[in-house]
Amino acid sequence: MNDKTSPASESTAESADTIIAGLEQIFSDVKDDAVMTLLLAAAKEYHLQKAESHGPDES
Amino acid sequence: MKITPIEKDAGFLRQTISDLHEQIDLLSMLQDISKQLISRFDFNNIISLFLGMVKEIIHYNAAALYLHDEQKKCWRLVDRSGADDPELDAIDIQSSIVQWILHEGRWSPLNPEHRTKNSISILPLTGAQKTMGFLLMSSHADRDVFTQSNMKLLSFVASQASIALENQTLYAQLHQSREYIENILESINNGIVTIDMENRVTQINKNATAMLGLPSADIMGTPYHDTFDAPAVAVIDAVRKRTLLDGFTPETVHDFYPTTDLKIPVAISSSLLREPDGTSIGITFVLRDMSASKEIERLRQLDELKSEFVSNVSHELRTPMSIIKSYVEAILNQVSPSDYHTQREFLHIVNNEADRLSNMVSDLLDISRIEAGKFYLDLEEVDIAAVIESVVEHLQGKSTVHTFTTDLSGSLPNITADRDKIYRVFLNVLDNAVKFSPEGGVVSISASTRDDTVTCVIADNGIGIAEPDIEHIFDKFYRADTSDAGNISGTGLGLSIVKHILEEHKGSIDIASSPGSGTSVTIILPVFADYDSGSRTDT
Amino acid sequence: MARTNLKKQLSKISDLATLPVVANNVIQITNNPKSSALEVAKAISQDAALTSRILKMANSAMYGFPQKITTINHAIVILGFANIRNLVLAASIYDMFAPNGQPQLFDRVGFWEHSLACGITSKLLAKRLGIKNIEEAFIWGLLHDLGKIVLDTYFHTDFAGVIKLVEEKNILIRDAEMEVLGYDHAEVGGIVAGNWNLPQTLIKVIRFHHAPPQANESMRLAAIVHMADIFCRAIDLGNGGDRKIPCMHPEAWELLDLDKESIKALFTEMEQEVIKSQAFLPI
Numbered sequence: 026m027n028d029k030t031s032p033a034s035e036s037t038a039e040s041a042d043t044i045i046a047g048l049e050q051i052f053s054d055v056k057d058d059a060v061m062t063l064l065l066a067a068a069k070e071y072h073l074q075k076a077e078s079h080g081p082d083e084s
Numbered sequence: 085m086k087i088t089p090i091e092k093d094a095g096f097l098r099q100t101i102s103d104l105h106e107q108i109d110l111l112s113m114l115q116d117i118s119k120q121l122i123s124r125f126d127f128n129n130i131i132s133l134f135l136g137m138v139k140e141i142i143h144y145n146a147a148a149l150y151l152h153d154e155q156k157k158c159w160r161l162v163d164r165s166g167a168d169d170p171e172l173d174a175i176d177i178q179s180s181i182v183q184w185i186l187h188e189g190r191w192s193p194l195n196p197e198h199r200t201k202n203s204i205s206i207l208p209l210t211g212a213q214k215t216m217g218f219l220l221m222s223s224h225a226d227r228d229v230f231t232q233s234n235m236k237l238l239s240f241v242a243s244q245a246s247i248a249l250e251n252q253t254l255y256a257q258l259h260q261s262r263e264y265i266e267n268i269l270e271s272i273n274n275g276i277v278t279i280d281m282e283n284r285v286t287q288i289n290k291n292a293t294a295m296l297g298l299p300s301a302d303i304m305g306t307p308y309h310d311t312f313d314a315p316a317v318a319v320i321d322a323v324r325k326r327t328l329l330d331g332f333t334p335e336t337v338h339d340f341y342p343t344t345d346l347k348i349p350v351a352i353s354s355s356l357l358r359e360p361d362g363t364s365i366g367i368t369f370v371l372r373d374m375s376a377s378k379e380i381e382r383l384r385q386l387d388e389l390k391s392e393f394v395s396n397v398s399h400e401l402r403t404p405m406s407i408i409k410s411y412v413e414a415i416l417n418q419v420s421p422s423d424y425h426t427q428r429e430f431l432h433i434v435n436n437e438a439d440r441l442s443n444m445v446s447d448l449l450d451i452s453r454i455e456a457g458k459f460y461l462d463l464e465e466v467d468i469a470a471v472i473e474s475v476v477e478h479l480q481g482k483s484t485v486h487t488f489t490t491d492l493s494g495s496l497p498n499i500t501a502d503r504d505k506i507y508r509v510f511l512n513v514l515d516n517a518v519k520f521s522p523e524g525g526v527v528s529i530s531a532s533t534r535d536d537t538v539t540c541v542i543a544d545n546g547i548g549i550a551e552p553d554i555e556h557i558f559d560k561f562y563r564a565d566t567s568d569a570g571n572i573s574g575t576g577l578g579l580s581i582v583k584h585i586l587e588e589h590k591g592s593i594d595i596a597s598s599p600g601s602g603t604s605v606t607i608i609l610p611v612f613a614d615y616d617s618g619s620r621t622d623t
Numbered sequence: 624m625a626r627t628n629l630k631k632q633l634s635k636i637s638d639l640a641t642l643p644v645v646a647n648n649v650i651q652i653t654n655n656p657k658s659s660a661l662e663v664a665k666a667i668s669q670d671a672a673l674t675s676r677i678l679k680m681a682n683s684a685m686y687g688f689p690q691k692i693t694t695i696n697h698a699i700v701i702l703g704f705a706n707i708r709n710l711v712l713a714a715s716i717y718d719m720f721a722p723n724g725q726p727q728l729f730d731r732v733g734f735w736e737h738s739l740a741c742g743i744t745s746k747l748l749a750k751r752l753g754i755k756n757i758e759e760a761f762i763w764g765l766l767h768d769l770g771k772i773v774l775d776t777y778f779h780t781d782f783a784g785v786i787k788l789v790e791e792k793n794i795l796i797r798d799a800e801m802e803v804l805g806y807d808h809a810e811v812g813g814i815v816a817g818n819w820n821l822p823q824t825l826i827k828v829i830r831f832h833h834a835p836p837q838a839n840e841s842m843r844l845a846a847i848v849h850m851a852d853i854f855c856r857a858i859d860l861g862n863g864g865d866r867k868i869p870c871m872h873p874e875a876w877e878l879l880d881l882d883k884e885s886i887k888a889l890f891t892e893m894e895q896e897v898i899k900s901q902a903f904l905p906i
Contacts, residue, residue, distance in 0.1 A: 044859075050866065051867055051868050054870075055870045061870060063886070065857075067883045067886035068857040071858065071886075071890045071891075072858070090647075091651050099657075106657065180689035181688075181690060192700060228661055231656075231657055232655070232657065232658050232659075235703065239755075
């Protein structure tokens with residue numbers, strides 16, 4: 026498993042796409058659950074918005 | 085250094101057990117505190133109870149309670165307790181430490197490191213969402229008040245007090261809202277009645293109680309079948325049934341009987357009251373007085389009075405006119421030119437009737453002037469004794485069965501008055517005395533002076549006036565029921581004009597009487613009076 | 624390893640792993656409601672290293688006190704008994720299971736980051752639910768995965784097998800534990816917490832943070848940690864030991880019932896608070 030440090034460095038180190046893909050993987054077993062789907066959507070949006078506010082340097 | 089595990093210490097264990105027992109007692113005390121605080125709705129009560137409880141727990145020397153002022157957005161000092169403490173006053177409540185403590189919501193000291201005489205602490209009062217206030221306290225520094233149990237207790241008391249204060253605000257708001265709604269209902273010109281699904285009256289305004297002829301008390305909360313009269317119940321029943329079916333009714337007109345002799349047409353409309361989820365909770369009725377409120381009623385009555393008056397006056401005027409006519413015709417056509425005696429007799433009668441006519445016309449003119457606000461006094465120095473004697477002379481000449489006695493004691497001063505009108509006053513009153521002792525009798529007039537007034541009493545021993553009539557005797561058009569004494573003529577205007585004249589002179593008139601024992605009229609006139617508007621010295 | 628051996632194995636742990644005496648003393652003293660700040664201060668002061676650790680934690684951005692706290696007594700009266708007890712517990716347990724600087728199969732740094740984030744999130748959730756003692760929620764979140772670090776320390780070989788399986792099959796660590804060991808870290812954590820005489824609610828929360836309804840009267844509290852764990856995984860705060868997310872129990876979700884915007888707001892708050900707590904543990 027990746028050795029993560031603080032969340033702040035995460036968003037600049039990885040592109041938003043990578044994070045989203047990672048999330049999809051993490052949530053892959055629970056996709057049928059309504060609550061988890063909501064959570065996944067929220068998490069995706071959250072990371073996207075964060076990436077946007079950090080500057081358009083992510084691909 | 086060997087650190088001993090404390091649970092092996094017997095002394096510690098014993099202490100713990102004993103302390104735990106105390107905790108159990110504490111729980112019941114907490115329950116009491118809660119009950120006491122939450123049941124209060126009076127702001128000052130809550131505050132003083134809260135301060136008292138805190139004092140009992142940590143025995144502060146001085147305390148200051150601040151509450152958040154919603155409008156001014158600042159902390160307001162609401163109450164103090166204990167001695168004045170300058171240290172307490174010196175605390176800067178805007179400081180970052182205070183802010184932090186309030187944010188954390190825990191009872192915390194303000195100056196734990198600086199051991200002065202007193203230790204200062206803050207107990208935040210946190211409501212459901214926000215900090216609503218705090219208690220600043222100072223207690224003796226040598227006492228260690230910061231025990232866990234004190235912290236728990238104070239935290240509990242503070243939370244209960246916060247809830248109580250929040251409730252109190254809601255309660256006060258609710259009370260205000262209720263009053264506001266009631267004010268609105270009362271100011272509406274229509275009658276509003278609301279019933280619940282059990283037909284109990286839940287809301288009723290004054291217009292409605294007037295229209296329904298109900299006493300205002302004891303209607304609320306009772307089914308309308310128990311308090312409304314039968315016709316009203318029938319109407320409300322019918323409207324209610326339709327409302328339950330259709331959800332509302334358009335205006336329909338029905339007769340209501342607020343009193344047994346008063347019938348008013350009332351337009352009723354209604355609508356069903358519903359909860360947001362659709363359940364019916366009651367019905368509101370709007371009652372509209374179709375007689376365009378009581379104004380028309382009053383106007384109607386006044387109109388009737390006026391018609392009565394006009395026909396009355398016509399009759400009254402016609403009578404002396406026809407008498408004059410007949411006697412003059414008689415003189416011209418029937419009495420022999422040489423029958424000097426009969427001629428003189430008839431001419432006397434004509435003269436009297438002419439006087440009567442003239443008085444009546446004067447009365448009418450006066451009344452119309454009074455009504456139009458154009459009644460003026462023509463002031464001069466009047467010898468009141470002379471006026472009275474003049475009236476007596478005039479009336480004596482007209483009656484054979486009456487005797488007039490005058491007692492004008494000593495010297496009566498001259499008064500400032502309108503001579504003609506004062507003459508009319510006495511003429512009217514003395515005339516009434518004569519009229520109301522048709523059998524004849526003595527009419528006495530006495531006058532005296534005291535201080536700055538002249539008092540005259542005119543008394544007769546005639547048929548008297550009944551109590552209910554005395555009340556209304558000065559009313560315009562009022563004529564006492566004198567059916568037992570035969571028809572006594574008059575327009576009913578005289579005394580009201582008399583009263584008005586006397587009042588314009590800043591005087592007064594009073595009548596005492598009882599049936600069968602005569603009447604006594606007391607007239608008081610000031611010698612000098614300040615006449616402002618309403619008087620002029622030119623004709 | 625069969626279930627029957629679990630108790631035996633764990634009794635071995637209770638000999639090996641005890642809470643430091645000072646931590647124990649502090650727990651005992653704070654259990655007595657009549658205890659005063661001075662008594663607690665005295666107990667802590669017996670361990671100089673702990674004392675300075677506590678002061679450091681008290682002065683951290685996590686509490687945000689606007690003045691420097693210089694004595695334990697001050698820390699106790701300012702932060703309150705519950706906070707101080709939690710600080711002592713956190714410091715002591717961290718010391719027992721600190722990352723040892725060498726690359727490990729089980730990522731201890733990530734573990735503590737995740738635990739800290741969980742503690743902070745639990746506190747936030749407790750606040751939203753109107754629970755008064757939110758400081759307690761912090762310690763529940765911080766110690767909920769105690770079992771994992773105990774397993775890694777005292778059953779290192781067996782636990783290594785678990786980790787390998789997680790990587791191979793990409794499953795939840797819990798599922799791997801059940802397959803390899805026959806029990807999971809929640810059970811282990813619960814037993815150890817019991818041995819250490821930690822508060823009953825804490826024991827329950829650790830034991831049932833993956834299955835809150837089973838916690839009975841402590842369901843709400845266990846649910847808070849359950850949700851905190853899932854939220855932290857959703858935004859990758861720390862390392863839970865696997866790359867999967869457990870499914871949220873519906874009874875737990877009912878307590879909060881958030882919409883998407885509220886969830887995002889919560890995420891933002893979580894990250895902000897985590898940044899503030901960076902100096903809290905010497906991770």
